[in-house]
Amino acid sequence: MRIGLFGTGRVATALGPALVAAGHALIFVAGRTPASALALAALAPGCVALSLPLAQALPPADLYLLAVPDAAVPNLLAAVAWPSGALVAHLAGALPVAVFAAQPQVRGGVLYPLQTFSPGRAINWPAVPLFVEAPDAAAEVQLLALAHSLSQHVARLDSAQRLRLHLGAVFASNFTNHVLGIAHQLLGEAGLSFDLLAPLVRETVDKALGAQLGPFAVQTGPAARHDTPTLAAHAAALVAHPAWQTLYTQLTQSIQAAEAATVARPLSPA
Structure with missing residues (x-):
């Protein structure tokens, strides 16, 4: 697929090279910071860097991916002159597909990767669950094909289910990381190494994930x-x-x- 990528943050930086590795053509990278767009575009042969807001017509592509913060999606959708019938998908967990309703000229969809992204951390994309939603059947087929080219774990998920999944992910990942940060500081204040907790944390997570009746039971x-x-x-x-x-x-x-x-x-x- 010929893909245009909006965004130069953590998700875009991880996704762009993965798209190229899967055999897709990254047509352009658009970002608010020219330097970051240039750096990401340089990783894909023939990819050009664009600055937001766009000062030129949108290059044609089979799919436009919005790897931008959730709050930025509605404004970006309204600011770009999308080609009629363009397939545009966001990557957010908590943003409903209904966000595209204000732009009837596009076919909207969702490609949600259930993963945490951090600079310097390599992502094993075949193991990342990818969830697709699109009201338009043809758009769903395209997004599912893209998802399968990246991951071995692909499923359809509606907006309400995706919101609940994203909420669960925040508890399981973001809140857990914050609590680990508290533990790190408390041990540091006592002159103790955070590494002391590693066997306990690993056993706790393994036990919770393997509990037949769920984590509360253990x-x-x-x-x-x-x-x-x-x-x-x-x-x-x-x-x-x-x-x-x-x-x-x-x-x-x-x-x-x-x-x-x-x-x-x-x-x-x-």
């Missing part, structure tokens, strides 16, 4: 044990970090509420 720790003295000692140790102290209390209450709900839930008949 919850451990002082909150699950209702270990009041330990909970009090931890809260006292967080006196220098009142926001984290509040978070600790809230998470403790959430764990205990989840445990109570699990215990109260009647067993399903065999």
